[in-house]
Amino acid sequence: MATDERLAAQQWPIVTRRWRAFGWIAALTTVYAVSWQLVGIDLGRAAEGLPRLLDWGARGWPPDFSNPQVLALRAAETVAMATLGTTIAAVLALPLAWLAADGISPSKAVAVPIRWWFNALRGIDSFIFALIFVAAVGLGPFAGVLGIGLHVWGSMAKLYAESMETANLRPFKAAVASGANRSKAFVFVLLPDVVRDLLSVTLFWWEFNVRASTVLGIVGAGGIGQMLKNSMDLLDFPRVVAVILVVLALVTAIDQVSALLRRRVA
Numbered sequence: 001m002a003t004d005e006r007l008a009a010q011q012w013p014i015v016t017r018r019w020r021a022f023g024w025i026a027a028l029t030t031v032y033a034v035s036w037q038l039v040g041i042d043l044g045r046a047a048e049g050l051p052r053l054l055d056w057g058a059r060g061w062p063p064d065f066s067n068p069q070v071l072a073l074r075a076a077e078t079v080a081m082a083t084l085g086t087t088i089a090a091v092l093a094l095p096l097a098w099l100a101a102d103g104i105s106p107s108k109a110v111a112v113p114i115r116w117w118f119n120a121l122r123g124i125d126s127f128i129f130a131l132i133f134v135a136a137v138g139l140g141p142f143a144g145v146l147g148i149g150l151h152v153w154g155s156m157a158k159l160y161a162e163s164m165e166t167a168n169l170r171p172f173k174a175a176v177a178s179g180a181n182r183s184k185a186f187v188f189v190l191l192p193d194v195v196r197d198l199l200s201v202t203l204f205w206w207e208f209n210v211r212a213s214t215v216l217g218i219v220g221a222g223g224i225g226q227m228l229k230n231s232m233d234l235l236d237f238p239r240v241v242a243v244i245l246v247v248l249a250l251v252t253a254i255d256q257v258s259a260l261l262r263r264r265v266a
Contacts, residue, residue, distance in 0.1 A: 060237035063245055071224070071242070075250050077141045078223035081216070082209035085126075085148025090202050092153045097160035098186050103169050106182060115161075121154025126212055130221040144221030148209050156205055163197040164190065200262055207258040214247050224250070 065071065096114050098104050105111035130147030137143050167190065175185040217225025224243060231239040 060241035063242035064238035088149035093157035141222035
């Protein structure tokens, strides 16, 4: 009996792991099955739509690059939206990030509400913010700048705080223990140690926001995305292809510039 009990005790963890794995597989299968039904995946409709896309592509060639100054202006608006929105987010994020970082914040009573605020900002996409600001301040790139700035504020602040938490905090804590003001210890002791990481995060979001800004024009926030929407509404496929090519060239150039700056910062 003792031997049988030992064997059963040894086999029990194996059985438990198997049932746990089966449970996870069943749960994931259920999630994907329900999601498939809710979304209404229809492979037949996709097969019917593919020839239509090919037809649009054929009708869009050669691209219409007439009025290149207008294309350049809209592309410049897109970069300007991303640059100003990212700068606003960085300026707002830095003062609050250190108040939300574990081990740096004065207390959890300060850190927790700030982290909730970051989560709220991250939970609302820049597209939705831009839609709201278009209604508030009118059509144009200004609404896009505000939409990008608010959404990215929360995301950048979270990454800023995580960069600070993973830094060497001993010099900062030693400065505070010796009687230095926490804000001065942050500025003069901790910030120089993490500034490269913060700049890398900022460059990442600037690069990301250039791509995101091309979509905000759909809600009237200006930039080259608005030209893309207008061309689609008019079924002007040569112009649509031209705008898409300009967007690809713009994103590629921004990626290269961002990578160069990131290497300089590293």
